[in-house]
Amino acid sequence: MKLSGALVSLVLVVLTSFFLFRVLAGDPVDxxxxxxxxxxxxxxxxxxxxxxxxxxxxxxxxxVRSLFTMDWGTSYVSNDKVTDLMLDRLPETVLLTGTALVISASVGIWAGARSGWRHGSPGERLQVAVSLTLWSTPTFWLGMIAIVVFSVKLGWFPANGMTSARGVADGFWPHFLDVAHHLVLPALTYAAVLYAQYVLIMRTSILEERGSDYLTVARAKGLRDDHVRRRHALPNALLPTVTLVAVEFGVVFNGSVLTETVFSWPGLGLLFYQAIRIPDIPLLQLLFVFFAGTTVVANFLADILYRFLDPRVRRSA
Known part of the structure; x- marks a missing residue:
């Protein structure tokens, strides 16, 4: 049933992409x-x-006929195949979203676990307040604030782009450091929003596990509180968060549109923004199907992963 639902969703995404961008204002001929x-x-x-x-x-x-040959057409502006344009920009988006996902998941899970375990403490209340603020803050607004503070005022990081306009010395390491320097602001901005989700969900999972009988037994054995949290509570509380990580692999591509636009990061998000201004319909159709399709596939894989990790779900299915 899950597979059939995912297939139906993909078909609807493909069909919707045709009609959606033909109601946009503007004439591609212009x-x-x-x-x-x-x-x-x-x-x-x-x-x-x-x-x-x-x-x-x-x-x-x-x-519809072109879908069976996987020929999505050519760009109205550059006359290049839209699949080539997407594949050229894909590594940049993977670099940005992958970095943000690793940072947010690792730090957010750790902070959320400690926050839930110390429920009621001043640190926990502060963590919840910060997470709720970040979660409700628009990504583009957070990005502009980061540019004003860390780029314009302090001059620590570049405000836009992926590499320096003036160029850098030849060699792998100079280029690597230049890209890393440009990556800091957009990656941390995007990670801040994702981080808030992991903190809140992990905190809730830990709170649900705190009163479990197996933790009472572990404490009765004389185990240290930190040991009980890390070795007993955390593995069970991780199940919803692991599922969220799997889902985020698809969703992060969608969220990258605002981040890449604000920081002029040359990935799929910025390409989508540029295409929608024209509108470049073949390119928009392909990117829409890619963004929505990865979300559908990620949700399907997350459901399978959750069933694999939690035997209770398999038994109730």
């Missing part, structure tokens, strides 16, 4: 023509070349 004056005949020729002069039913049929 982007192709640019600032150069064009005659009505030239505009008609461009519209014919792009297939925009055909009835909607014909365009939809061509779209």
């Amino acid at each position: 982007a192709v023509v640019g600032d150069t004056p064009a005659t009505p005949e030239q505009v008609a020729a461009i519209r014919e070349r792009l297939g925009l002069d055909e009835p909607m039913a014909v365009q939809f049929w061509e779209y």
Whole structure:
């Protein structure tokens, strides 16, 4: 049933991508023509070349037919295959979102476990307040604040881009350090929002485990409180958080749109923003299917993972 639900969701995503971007304001022909004056005949020729002069039913049929050949078309602006444009930008997005996910998950799980174990303490109340604030803060606003403080005022980190415009010395390490320097602000900004989710969910899981009988037995054996938390409570409390990590592998690509746009990070998020301004319909269709599709697949895999990790779910299924 889960597999069939995921397949139906993917089909709906693919079909929705065709209609969604044809209601956007703006004419793609304007982007192709640019600032150069064009005659009505030239505009008609461009519209014919792009297939925009055909009835909607014909365009939809061509779209469905192209899916079976995995030919998503070419960009209206660059005339490059949209699959090539996406694959060129994918490593940059994986670098940003992967770094943010590793930081947020590792620090958030640790902080959430300690916060839940010390329920009622001043540190726990402060942790919850900070997490709720970060979770409710818009990513683009947090990014702009980070740019103003750490880039404009303090000058510690670059405000945008992935590499220095002036260039760096040849060699792996100079290039690596330059990219890492540009990565700090966008990665930490995105990680701050994800971190809040892990803290709150891990804290809730620990609170649910605190009163369990097996922990009472462990304490009765004379085990140290820290040992009881790390060796007994934490493994069971990790189940919902592990599922969240699996889901985030798909969701982080969607969230990268705002982060990459604010910091001009040259990944899929910025590419999506640039395409929607035109609108570059073939590129938008592919990116929408990729973003939504990875979320659907990640949710499906997370459900399977949870069933594998928790025998109680398998028995109740």
